[in-house]
Structures are given as structure tokens and as C-alpha cells.
Amino acid sequence: MCSKLIVAGGGIxxxxxxxxxxxxxxxxxxxxxxxxFAEVGAxxxxxxxxTRILQAWGLLEAxxxxxxxxxxxxxxxxxxxxIAGVSLAEFAAPALCLHRADLHRVLLRALPESCLTASQxxxxxxxxxxxxxARFSSGLEVRADGLVAADGINSVxxxxxxxxxxxxxxxxxxxxxxxxxxxxxxxxxxxETWGQGRRFGIMPIGQDRICWYATRNGPPxxxxxxxxxxxxxxxxxxxxxxxxxALIAAAAAGDLIRVEARDREPLRRWGAGRVTLLGDAxxxxxxxLGQGAGLAIEDAACLAKCLDGAADLAAAFRAYEDxxxxxxxxVARQARRLGAIxxxxxxxxxxxxxxxxxxxxxxxxxxxxxxxxxxxx
Numbered sequence: 001m002c003s004k005l006i007v008a009g010g011g012i013x014x015x016x017x018x019x020x021x022x023x024x025x026x027x028x029x030x031x032x033x034x035x036x037f038a039e040v041g042a043x044x045x046x047x048x049x050x051t052r053i054l055q056a057w058g059l060l061e062a063x064x065x066x067x068x069x070x071x072x073x074x075x076x077x078x079x080x081x082x083i084a085g086v087s088l089a090e091f092a093a094p095a096l097c098l099h100r101a102d103l104h105r106v107l108l109r110a111l112p113e114s115c116l117t118a119s120q121x122x123x124x125x126x127x128x129x130x131x132x133x134a135r136f137s138s139g140l141e142v143r144a145d146g147l148v149a150a151d152g153i154n155s156v157x158x159x160x161x162x163x164x165x166x167x168x169x170x171x172x173x174x175x176x177x178x179x180x181x182x183x184x185x186x187x188x189x190x191x192e193t194w195g196q197g198r199r200f201g202i203m204p205i206g207q208d209r210i211c212w213y214a215t216r217n218g219p220p221x222x223x224x225x226x227x228x229x230x231x232x233x234x235x236x237x238x239x240x241x242x243x244x245x246a247l248i249a250a251a252a253a254g255d256l257i258r259v260e261a262r263d264r265e266p267l268r269r270w271g272a273g274r275v276t277l278l279g280d281a282x283x284x285x286x287x288x289l290g291q292g293a294g295l296a297i298e299d300a301a302c303l304a305k306c307l308d309g310a311a312d313l314a315a316a317f318r319a320y321e322d323x324x325x326x327x328x329x330x331v332a333r334q335a336r337r338l339g340a341i342x343x344x345x346x347x348x349x350x351x352x353x354x355x356x357x358x359x360x361x362x363x364x365x366x367x368x369x370x371x372x373x374x375x376x377x
Contacts (some may be wrong), residue, residue: 004029004144006134008122008157010037012100013296014150015107015278018056019057020304021148029144030111031136033121033151039104042176042257043203043211045070045190045290046094046103048373050297054092057301062106067098068206069330072192075357080241083354084195084361092374097190097203097211099178103293122149122156127273146274146313148303150296153262155281162270167262172197172337172343173222175214175229175258177251178205184243185210193240194353197345200237200244212247215341221262226253261286261339266329269321276317278303283328287370288339291331299324301377324335327375334372 005021007014012031018028046054046063054060075083088095099220108116123135125147132147149157153167185204192201197217205211216232224232237244263284270277279296303320310316344350 004146006031006142006144006336007150008035008134008147008278009150009152010118011039011150011152011279011280012104012107012293013281013299014033015104015111016297016300017127017148017278017303018301019059019107020108021307022115023375024058024112024304024308026304028055028115029142030116031120031134031135032116032118035119037104037108037116037118037286039258041100042178042213043097043209044100044103044293045095045097045203045206045285046297047095047290048088048091049291049375050098050294052093053301053377057110059106059110061092063098063103064094064096066102066106066206067096068204069188070095070097070190071188071262072190073359074189076191076208077354078192078193078195078240084362086369088369088373091369093373095373097205099205099209099211099311100293102206109296122151124158124160125275127275128204129273132274132295142251144275146317148276148278149271150278151281153264153284154276154279156282157275158277161265161275161277162286167264168282169220170261170263172215172217172259172261172339173220173258174287175233175256177248177249177256179212179250181210182243182246182250184246193244193343194342194348194350195240197343198236200240200341201241202247206363212244212248212251213239214248215261217345224258226256229253229256229258244318254277263332263336266323266325266332270325270328271317271321274317275312275323276303283332285328285332286335286339287303288342289334290333291335291372292311294333295328298327298375298377305377332374 005029007030072087074085125134199215201213203211278299304319306316
């Protein structure tokens, strides 16, 4: 049975949902609030749980051509010495890192332009037994059989369904930058360096580019500009191991991005009737596991599977939510916990953190990662 669905939000989650739903025989119209369908940001990780889906969709080859395969992950101290390392060789599907814009472009090119409308910010919706009506800031009103909200952590649809409230700040800020590969960068391996209330991550993202990120503890809403951010980061990480200082120096100050580590508590229910949530609108997550895009892709695949051939749209939406709530809540909790541990600043806790990391990652990295990476829709 074909039905028309509105997807609110044209980011990675929204485009993935549109692609998957079209494959399941649904008519889809995507509405994006920005003036054009373009992704901002820096790099991201796609682990085997996500690349397995992209492979099934026939998109993995195009994504791999733009990114950098990841063979393993290293955890280091500020002097460069290794705490522990993990290999990803045992997983059948590849892991890779790439620029957000490159993944977004692959998904965008897989969709017909006729289903994409920009400059339309969703303001409210009404839903009933016969369908939904969405009203946009331009005055446009669209009627459809159902609404899939992929409109981010500050989702308008989520707010209308569940009320307002700001996302929870987790005590640290994150800076991201893109730099050309400099001497000392290792191809095919990600790394994260743990310091005292600070971290620095290095992710090769293909095409001789490196995405790096830096964190530090502190209150939210701190003043500053990209130029002052770069100067601050250079000062804070100048004594850390190579190639960290060189990567900060090589990044254009105007391209730096600063965000606060925020998420929300899991919802007991996501949608209602012919309305559901997807991606950050349903389960915003701190970036510590690199699973934001991966969970959104999982959502899209699961939603399409539940809708494939379903006559009762509302029942299919509830089945999708039932299958996704536990998984996404668990991963979000793991990401929050890992971020908190990585930001520890007390010397005693930092020593315990290293000891546990060495023991656990040496003994059973496969068991730790299996729940994340071997997940099947």
C-alpha cells in the first residue's frame, strides 16, 4: 500500500529515512528549513552497524570512495604513549570516517529532486485518523498520511508531542576542525588522547584530510569567536604529543565549530498516531561513541522495514518505536558515561581510568564492541 509521508528535516537522518522509505514503496516529501540541502559540520564515523545498512542500500561503494577506512583505534596519554589499542578487523562490514557533507551528498544524490523542498521550516502539525497536516513558516500547508520528524535535538515535533525543555548540558564543550594531513598522522587509525579534563581526537576522513576534535570542562555558553577559540586551543594543547599542535595550527580558524555536549533523557514513547520521531529528534546523543549518524541510519532502515507492506500506518510507527527505544537509550547512556569518564580531572580517577581501559580493551574488545557494531535491524 502506497501512502504519502512527510519527512521534516533534510539532514543525514531525514535523507536516509526518505531513501529507505522510497525503497519500501512509500511516497515521500522532505522539507528542510535551510535555504538549500547542504550539510554543515566536520567529520563523522560510520561503524559496521551503519555501513552494513549502506551496503544493503547500494550506497556503500560511493561512501567508501569519499572517506577513510578505519582499521583500529588507539587511546593515548598527552605525551603520546599508548594506553590501549583496538582492532576492528573481526567485523565483516567496514568502518570508516568521512566529512559529514560527503555522506549528505551521497544520500542527496540518491533521491529525486522532486521530493525535496528547502526553505520550509515546520512550525506545527495537526494529526487525526485521516492523516496529518503540517504548517510551515512560509504559510505552506501540506497534507499527508503520516509525518516523520527528523528535525534534530530541538525538534518542533517532539516539543509539540512532549513539551519544551532544553537539552541537558553534560559539563564540557567540544571544538571541531578540519586540517590537511600533517606529518605524524597515521592513515587508517583513529585516536583519542585523554588528559586532565581535556581530550583530543584525531580522525582521518579521506582525501588527505584530518578531522580533529578537542574538549574541555567548563560552564556552557562561553563567549568567544573562531579566532579566539583557535588561540585558546593552541595554548591548551601546545605541550601535547605530535601531531596535535600541528593539526590545530593547520585548521582555518573560520572553519572551527564549537558545540556543547548535550543530550536528552530517553522518552518512554516517541510518537503518537500517524506521527513519529527519528534520529536526534528521538534520541539525541553525545558524540563519544561516534554513533549519531549510525543510529539515525539504523532508525531509517527499521522504519522502512516496519512500513514495508503495512496497511496500518500508526501501528507500523509504534512497532518501529518499540524496536528502537531500548537500543537507542542504551547507546546514549553508554556515550554519556564514556564522555564523563573521558573528562575526569582528578589524578586518582585518571589513574584508575587508564588501568581499567588497559585491562578491558586488552582482554575483550570484541565483546565490548559487538553490541554496538554487530547490531542487526
